[in-house]
Amino acid sequence: MTAAEQSSDLVSDADVVAPSTSTPTARAAEQQLLRGLHGQIVDNLGRRIVSGQYAPGESLSQESLLDEFGISRTVLREAMRVLADKGLVSSRQRLGTQIAARTSWRLLDSDMLRWLGSQPDDSFLDQLAEVRAIVEPASARFAAERRSDEDVAKLRSALDAMATAAANSDAEAAIEADLAFHRALLDSMHNELMSRMEIVIEAGLRARNERVHAGQHVPEFVSVHAAIVDAVEAGDGEAAAAATIALLEQATRDTSIAAD
Amino acid sequence: MTAAEQSSDLVSDADVVAPSTSTPTARAAEQQLLRGLHGQIVDNLGRRIVSGQYAPGESLSQESLLDEFGISRTVLREAMRVLADKGLVSSRQRLGTQIAARTSWRLLDSDMLRWLGSQPDDSFLDQLAEVRAIVEPASARFAAERRSDEDVAKLRSALDAMATAAANSDAEAAIEADLAFHRALLDSMHNELMSRMEIVIEAGLRARNERVHAGQHVPEFVSVHAAIVDAVEAGDGEAAAAATIALLEQATRDTSIAAD
DNA sequence: TCAATAGTATTGTCATATAAATGACTGAGG
């Protein structure tokens, strides 16, 4: 079998390399992972494992995966290494490649969060919201004490984009602006680790967006965000935290209403 | 060159596969990563990049790395895939493999945190402490509302181990018990994502331990932890959060005293 | 029954060959 035939095998089997079932908004996040053949395999197997299609402890013979995907050993091994790094599988000689127990999955990984977020189970969404409720108000409080003028400018810029998107009813742009806002808020704390918590926020926003496809354009949407910026700019940590809590509570309320 | 000669190349070059410079306590964390030849390469290159030995944007020819390590393409490629997944490098044809900008590093990864924590720079330690100060009190508050009897049992068990370690002046056991305690506390919140925040706590504990090799056995050490368990068991979220804040503040105080 | 051992299946590693991508160069044409 030639290389050309193999890759056509892969492409022809829609279930194997389908770019994923997520919305177009998530494409950017996937681009990094999907770079290259191995990335497609990682994405595909990652989704399968996370969705419970394989049971923990189950053995995944590499040989059969080679047959199924029609790829070379090299590519499969690269994919397995990445999956092992995420704690999803564990390969040992003679024993085969086994699905790891869920407790060893490294959930604080943007790919893992994306895969889990697109699961039909809503309980993960609640967990994401809880983490946001812990992280974001605290972040806003620190941000109020540390924000630079540039930080404030970024927040206002995101706010403008949000207003524009709302005016145009552009759901796509609204999500991007929302994300940019929360990223800017985290960044204003000037703590690298907290900035990386964006992966949780992004997963939460996108997962919610996949579920409630409308109705989140309530009138107060922009003004509630604006209240956070005002408090941060004024250096009022208490008010910033309170405004962030109010925002998250409103978002939760909107989501549960939409779910009815 | 035969396989045997190659692996001896690797072993003979002490700088290349030295199991790392961290304390024996960190060995467990490394075991997963160091499984296999590729894992050693990942660890080695990861440390180099994180330590700033390579500048962002700098090109890392795979060919020269093959020469340096004396390994096969397969192994190097697997290592590169894992590093790329962690956001440390980005490989493109013709351009070579380039060191990625720090902003794209995925810091919420146990390996990254371990590498960064063993850097001489103390500012990262401060950031770890800030995250703990945000995450742990909130986690304790939720834990008080949700803890099962089993959760309390685990907390008390860790507490006992802590007391025993203190009595025996066993620093190694003390750290493990401390870690077990904080893991149990996070688990008591019954939120998978929060449980995974253990990687931040572990990195913080181990990094601090590498710096202050003594003196943290202050008498109140166990009792301050016990106060958290009591509050959690009693279902008093407010007290649990307060006790956790007190614990973290004391730890920070001890560390800064030791640093003088 | 048990212990040592040979067999066997599976991943781990290596070496080499070919494909693909892309920046750099070159030369013709204006």
Add this chain to the structure above:
DNA sequence: CCTCAGTCATTTATATGACAATACTATTGA
């Protein structure tokens, strides 16, 4: 001298087959 299309060279991407290492399984011998 400048522009641009085409070609080239370099580097990673992928494929493939061979052999090594490992650990479970079954068998053999006492």
